[in-house]
Amino acid sequence: MTILALEFSSARRSVAVARAGALLAESVAEGGRGTHAFDLIEQALRQAKVGREEIKVVAVGLGPGSYTGIRAAIAVAQGWQLAREVQLLGISSAAAIAWHAQTTKCFGRLQIVVDAQRGEFYLSTWEISAAQRREISPLKIFSAAEIEQRRQRGEIMVGPGETNPAHRLFPGAAAVVQLAAGRSDFVAGESLAPIYLRETNFVKTPPPRAAATH
DSSP states (O other): EEEEEEEEEESSEEEEEEEETEEEEEEEESSSSSSSHHHHHHHHHHHHHHHHHHEEEEEOOOOOHHHHHHHHHOOOOOOOOHHHHHHHEEOHHHHHHHHHHHHHHEEEEEEEEEEETTEEEEEEEEEEEOEEEEEEEEEEEEEEEHHHOOOOOOOTEEEETTTSSGGBBBOOHHHHHHHHHHHHOBGGGGGGOOOOOOOOOOOOOOOOOOOOOO
């Protein structure tokens, strides 16, 4: 089975192609505006020597992370399913970071941290060794002060925004495509949604004030 993976949840955006669990190609873009989704897809397909019609599964990194980037990846996947009837999978970007930690031998009890904006961070706790990746505590939102307190206690933070190069780990498409291999819990396009822990609040605009009469 040939899988195309899209991971746009961080500033390091990537697309990967794999077949039967073997990575064939990965294209990456960093910085700048926009996701460059279609350029990255074309690069990955060309490097892998795979045609669009050969893609059977599209796997998407659902975050947490850049809401705009994740929505762009979901839109591409939804359009692909409409055009070619591929199967879709959603993958946690935190799980992709854990996969990256394992492959780079960053072992131990790790706090996977992603900037949630507004002075807050997404955090989940993982136990990672050469033999396993196990989530101990699921994603929650913490304030910047709480994250700093945990750092002061000696907890190891890893994620896209970490200043220590050894701990600056990104959720790449190569990880997403490996995590998708062998899975069969496919979903319809409308079921794909960003991992976003905040409640959505809508503020109703007040009606216009009537003009004063004199």
